[in-house]
Every structure is written in C-alpha cells, then in structure tokens.
Amino acid sequence: MKNNRKILVTGADGFIGSHLTEALVRRGYDVRAFTLYNSFNSAGWLDDCAADIRGKFETFAGDIRDPHGVKEAMKGCDAVLHLAALIAIPYSYHSPDTYLDTNIKGTLNVLQAARELQISKVIHTSTSEVYGTAQFVPITEQHPLQGQSPYSASKIGADQMAMSFYCSFQTPVGIIRPFNTYGPRQSARAVIPTVITQIASGRDQIRLGSVHPTRDFNYVADTVNGFIAMLESERSVGEVINIGSNYEISVGDTVKLIAEIMDRQIEIVSDEVRLRPEKSEVERLWADNAKAKQLLGWEPQFGGIDGFRTGLQQTIQWFTNSDNLSRYKADQYNI
Known part of the structure; x- marks a missing residue:
C-alpha cells in the first residue's frame, strides 16, 4: 500500500490512536483522524500531538455509533484502521448497553460503509481480553474465546462481525489483537x-x-508498528493476528x-x-506472536x-x- 493513500483512523483521539496517527503521518500517509464529537471541539490527545505532526492531518468529529457520520468520514479513504471503542472493564459492569452500541454496532457501521464504498482494507482492533483466562500458554489465535466481562463479550461480538463481512461479502478485513498496551x-x-x-x-x-x-505488556510503539504492519501487508486480510511481546x-x-x-x-x-x-x-495472559512474525514480519522492539x-x-x-x-x-x- 502506497504511503500517499488516504487512511481513516477511528478512535484517533485516544491513547493508541493518537500515537498511531502520529506514526502514519511521519510515514507519509494522508491521515483523516476520526474523533468523538464534543462541544469543546477537543480532539483528545491529538490536541497535544507532537510539533512535527500538528496541522498535517485532517480531523473529522463524529460518533462511531452513527452510521451516516461514519460513512461520511470514510468517503475518499483507501483504508480504515478501526480503533474506536469503549475499553474500560469496570465501566462495562454497570453500563453494558453502551458497549454493545459502541463496540458492536460501531464496528458494523465501519464494515457496512467499507462494503458500500469499496474500501481496500479495514483493520479492526480486537483485544487479548477476548481470550479470558489462558487455557494454554502461550496463547495462539486458535485459543477459545471467553466473554468474562461485558467489555470482552462486546469485543468478541465485534470481532465476529468483522470476520463475518470477510466471509460473507469478501470485505477485505484483518483483525489485529493487541495484548496489554502501555505507554x-x-x-x-x-x-x-x-x-x-x-x-x-x-x-x-x-x-x-x-x-x-x-x-503480556506491550509498549505502545510496538503496538503501533503492529497496526502499520497489518495495514501494509497483503497477508493480513482474513486473518486474526496477535500483537504481543511473548x-x-x-x-x-x-x-x-x-x-x-x-x-x-x-x-x-x-x-x-x-x-x-x-x-x-x-x-493469565501470555501471547504467542509467531503468526505476526511469520505473516507480517513484525516483532517487538x-x-x-x-x-x-x-x-x-x-x-x-x-x-x-x-x-x-x-x-x-x-x-x-x-x-
């Protein structure tokens, strides 16, 4: 994929999304950052992005739960890196409905728009939480999925929705499954x-x-490199790939x-x-990252x-x- 292609990053205002946006801009990509609309006109962490990045990407304020806004944001884009999600586990205990709307319906909105607009690639973000407590280690992508919190259950649903679009409509989807990112x-x-x-x-x-x-903790730079490897590799479509330090x-x-x-x-x-x-x-979480090394040439730094x-x-x-x-x-x- 050429660096001059236009990339939409959903959840670009968040922790990983802001680092990813910066990295993509530095690599020469034309980036549109999808941020959560708010009356403060805040773009989250992108308000404080690195000086060399400021003014070099486009911002689209919207809500991943709205299919019309999502489709509008995706118009003219070649690929989508879909990170927008609710991720706090304790919050999911008392407000699970918002997790279904944001994580499952939000993902459906991205997939449906990608299908209609014929987007060349969608990278959907999963989480190691979908595995639940390890039944064997290190955890490969074949490990059973266990919804031990409403959050993880919603991410399992989103992952399955993403893969269903690949299987049903040949939508070019790849699923990245980062383990615990920090930074x-x-x-x-x-x-x-x-x-x-x-x-x-x-x-x-x-x-x-x-x-x-x-x-299995992963420094944010390694996770970001995993996203870019997923984006740039022709071998990521139709695959679920762990990004972990092992x-x-x-x-x-x-x-x-x-x-x-x-x-x-x-x-x-x-x-x-x-x-x-x-x-x-x-x-217990412990990633097997052999598939990422084999298919993407990615390994943790x-x-x-x-x-x-x-x-x-x-x-x-x-x-x-x-x-x-x-x-x-x-x-x-x-x-």
Missing part, C-alpha cells in the same frame, strides 16, 4: 499509569486490585519493577473497589524483561513530567 497518554484506569501516578504524587501506599494475575509478568512484579525504576519504597494496599468479580478476572524495563522508563519519564502528571487524578479510582 505515554494511557488512561489511569490501567494498572501501569495507576502505579506511576500514585508514586509520582508522593504516595508510599499504592492502592491496587489483584496483583497475582499475569499480563513475555509474561505478574501485576505484582510489574509494580515492584516500577518502584525500583522510580527509586521508591512502596507498600501495596488491596482496594476492594478495584477488584474484579472473581469469575470475571482474567488470571521492547520484548523481554530488558525491553519491558526500557518501555517503563520511557513511560515513567512522560508521566512524571509535571504538565502531564497534572492531567491525572492519582487520588481517585478511575474506572
């Missing part, structure tokens, strides 16, 4: 920003939920590593409100314990900048 700009609802912001705010007692589950670490050990890098002595305090219901907690440490150092550096830290409310539980 600058991530929401404080995620564990790594939660820990960093609490420590950076001077706390010695860090309030957390469960610390025994394991995760390195497993517990939440507790992650917290210790962050404290070590920040040179702080801390105590972990269990906060009941942050605990997931027992059967909803995903106990921040892999293993050394890569994880480097990624955490860069993340900590960003969060501990006073201008960035001031955006976060370390004294509150962010769902």
